[in-house]
Amino acid sequence: MGSLWGGLDDVQADAGYDADHPPRMGFFTDTSVCIGCKACEVACKEWNDVPDDGYLLTGMSYDNTQELGASTWRHVAFVEKPAVDLGMPTVGPPRDADQSAASGDAGIRWLMSSDVCKHCTHAGCLDVCPTGALFRTEFGTVVVQPDVCNGCGYCVSACPYGVIDLRKDDGRAFKCTLCYDRLKDGQTPACAQACPTESIQFGELDELRERADRRLAELHERGVDVARLYGRDPEDGVGGDGAFFLLLDEPEVYGLPPDPVVPTRTLGSVWKHVGYAAAAVAGLGVAAFSGRRR
Numbered sequence: 603m604g605s606l607w608g609g610l611d612d613v614q615a616d617a618g619y620d621a622d623h624p625p626r627m628g629f630f631t632d633t634s635v636c637i638g639c640k641a642c643e644v645a646c647k648e649w650n651d652v653p654d655d656g657y658l659l660t661g662m663s664y665d666n667t668q669e670l671g672a673s674t675w676r677h678v679a680f681v682e683k684p685a686v687d688l689g690m691p692t693v694g695p696p697r698d699a700d701q702s703a704a705s706g707d708a709g710i711r712w713l714m715s716s717d718v719c720k721h722c723t724h725a726g727c728l729d730v731c732p733t734g735a736l737f738r739t740e741f742g743t744v745v746v747q748p749d750v751c752n753g754c755g756y757c758v759s760a761c762p763y764g765v766i767d768l769r770k771d772d773g774r775a776f777k778c779t780l781c782y783d784r785l786k787d788g789q790t791p792a793c794a795q796a797c798p799t800e801s802i803q804f805g806e807l808d809e810l811r812e813r814a815d816r817r818l819a820e821l822h823e824r825g826v827d828v829a830r831l832y833g834r835d836p837e838d839g840v841g842g843d844g845a846f847f848l849l850l851d852e853p854e855v856y857g858l859p860p861d862p863v864v865p866t867r868t869l870g871s872v873w874k875h876v877g878y879a880a881a882a883v884a885g886l887g888v889a890a891f892s893g894r895r896r
Contacts (some may be wrong), residue, residue, distance in 0.1 A: 808895025
């Protein structure tokens, strides 16, 4: 394994693949056009034969999956916010919360986003797996092999996004595979194929980043200054995400950590200090032995 920090020009080469491997593939999710239809959730479960996980409505939202987990690989978040003039997307002409209240409207706006595993450049789950159940594919994605997983749960605590989890009925870890089987056949992942608004966009990661930059610039030109990219920066705490987002509010509003950092980032300094401690102990041992000989 190479660097544990910062961006990587070639994650597949870092994982040991030959130079002729496919380009790194990923997702760009533009939440500004997500309509919350859940087609991605349904397509994911159908294609990957993912079992249900209760589908419990809280009574406070249309969200019946709550969060990502071993049996929820795509999660559509429904977030209610006070209505403000974003310029888009709204029903009717843009206006602020006071104008909405005066007109008798509810004065709220919906933020919707389809969350998924980020397939990090520096994947904590992959780094800590003791059995090799997690591996980096030739497409740069991170996949679990359930038949190799021993259910230790190290990957669960190592994920800075809280994505991967153990399935309660058998104790093994599961998460999004970015439809690895479909990728090998040259197909689009099921969720992106089903998305009716192209909120979920699949393709070569470098091209998606360029597309996201253009979309962000377009929204800023239209006055949507709150728009920002999340997981786009290769120098962030996970080296950039293989699945990144355009958001219309702070990451925390969508249930995303504001500054995710892969726990294994500090492994290098940990081993350095262990080396210092070992050298000090060895030095004390030599000094004690020499003193006794005198």
